[in-house]
Amino acid sequence: MHLSPVGTNRRCFLASSALCAIVLLLIPTLQTPQRQGKLPRPLPHTRPTGGENATDNKAASNSKHSSVTSDKSQRDSGGADFLSSRAKEPLRLKDIFIAVKTTRKYHRSRLELLFQTWVSEAKEQTFIFTDGEDKDLKQKAGGSVINTNCSAAHTRQALCCKMSVEYDKFIESQKKWFCHVDDDNYVVLRSLLQLLSSYSHTQDVYLGRPSLDHPIEAPERVRSDGSTSVKFWFATGGAGFCISRGLALKMSPWASLGNFITTAEKIRLPDDCTIGYIIEALLEVPLTHTNLFHSHLENLQRMPAENVLQQVTLSYGGFENRRNVVPIAGAFSLTEDPSRFKTVHCLLYPETEWCHRSRHH
Numbered sequence: 001m002h003l004s005p006v007g008t009n010r011r012c013f014l015a016s017s018a019l020c021a022i023v024l025l026l027i028p029t030l031q032t033p034q035r036q037g038k039l040p041r042p043l044p045h046t047r048p049t050g051g052e053n054a055t056d057n058k059a060a061s062n063s064k065h066s067s068v069t070s071d072k073s074q075r076d077s078g079g080a081d082f083l084s085s086r087a088k089e090p091l092r093l094k095d096i097f098i099a100v101k102t103t104r105k106y107h108r109s110r111l112e113l114l115f116q117t118w119v120s121e122a123k124e125q126t127f128i129f130t131d132g133e134d135k136d137l138k139q140k141a142g143g144s145v146i147n148t149n150c151s152a153a154h155t156r157q158a159l160c161c162k163m164s165v166e167y168d169k170f171i172e173s174q175k176k177w178f179c180h181v182d183d184d185n186y187v188v189l190r191s192l193l194q195l196l197s198s199y200s201h202t203q204d205v206y207l208g209r210p211s212l213d214h215p216i217e218a219p220e221r222v223r224s225d226g227s228t229s230v231k232f233w234f235a236t237g238g239a240g241f242c243i244s245r246g247l248a249l250k251m252s253p254w255a256s257l258g259n260f261i262t263t264a265e266k267i268r269l270p271d272d273c274t275i276g277y278i279i280e281a282l283l284e285v286p287l288t289h290t291n292l293f294h295s296h297l298e299n300l301q302r303m304p305a306e307n308v309l310q311q312v313t314l315s316y317g318g319f320e321n322r323r324n325v326v327p328i329a330g331a332f333s334l335t336e337d338p339s340r341f342k343t344v345h346c347l348l349y350p351e352t353e354w355c356h357r358s359r360h361h
């Protein structure tokens with residue numbers, strides 16, 4: 001092709017100006033949290049909001065116009081996270097899918113306490129995954145009780161079977177976040193919302209408490225024959241963990257429609273380890289470590305009392321360790337409220353009817 005030098009220069013000039021303009025326009029979008037480091041970076045702009053109408057002024061003012069239309073298409077496609085850091089819609093409780101794993105024998109002793117306390121504040125998005133029919137429970141909780149038809153044994157297979165159903169139900173729900181907890185966890189909804197609000201559900205986010213102080217090492221039996229090993233962190237299921245929708249969708253080949261059970265069988269590890277394996281070892285997305293989730297295996301008495309209500313999940317000692325509870329005082333004695341969940345609940349929701357009653361007696 002023959003081009004005159006002048007023409008070439010002019011074309012070059014025009015082309016480079018256009019390039020500059022494009023680059024300038026792209027700068028904000030290129031600064032996605034994902035590309036800035038390994039861990040998902042909390043969004044600096046989004047503030048947790050209790051209400052529906054709280055908006056973030058700084059961020060809203062400079063991207064309002066561009067995100068009005070793009071926001072929706074981005075959600076529909078579930079993809080491109082370059083817009084996520086500008087998404088202005090505050091996260092609401094109804095955007096979170098909370099799966100509570102239980103078993104038939106704990107419907108009375110453990111679930112009743114949850115229904116009386118935190119679940120009553122999150123009825124629409126809490127789903128109980130159990131392993132036996134229970135008419136009383138169905139009556140109380142309606143459609144949010146899911147009989148997984150998994151075995152009631154506390155075996156790896158049974159636990160993985162339940163996790164597999166939890167995963168499929170979450171994908172079906174279209175909600176933005178998947179959070180798994182056990183039936184001995186209290187979820188401080190306010191703290192959960194606050195924590196998740198600082199990330200975008202379109203980012204790859206896996207949040208939880210590592211159960212060990214080092215990564216677990218296991219033979220790689222999914223991508224190879226098990227002659228090599230992989231190291232990965234996993235969030236302990238007993239303290240609860242959360243996964244963004246964006247990441248959950250990527251887990252699909254190893255987690256959806258029974259594939260979770262196959263994956264767990266291959267590596268022969270429990271359900272929460274398998275989640276960590278899929279995310280850290282296969283998808284190479286790191287666990288974001290947080291100390292805000294708590295299981296009954298910790299020394300809960302050691303938690304500073306003034307921090308209790310800021311945690312995301314709490315727990316209490318089982319039969320073997322009855323006195324291992326969070327150190328919080330309130331309207332109920334240890335005998336009346338051995339788990340401390342009622343006490344915590346009344347401090348968070350003092351208007352609850354039975355909280356009033358306890359004060360007068």
Ligand SMILES: *[C@@H]1O[C@H](CO)[C@@H](O)[C@H](O)[C@H]1NC(C)=O
Pocket residue numbers: 051053054
């Ligand atoms: C927004 O929230 C404030 C404070 O909670 C309230 O006073 C106001 O009426 C709300 N506005 C709208 C439009 O809902």
Ligand SMILES: *[C@@H]1O[C@H](CO)[C@@H](O)[C@H](O)[C@H]1NC(C)=O
Pocket residue numbers: 146147148149165
């Ligand atoms: C469990 O079995 C019942 C009865 O066959 C069925 O209606 C239900 O959908 C099954 N649950 C799951 C999660 O597959």
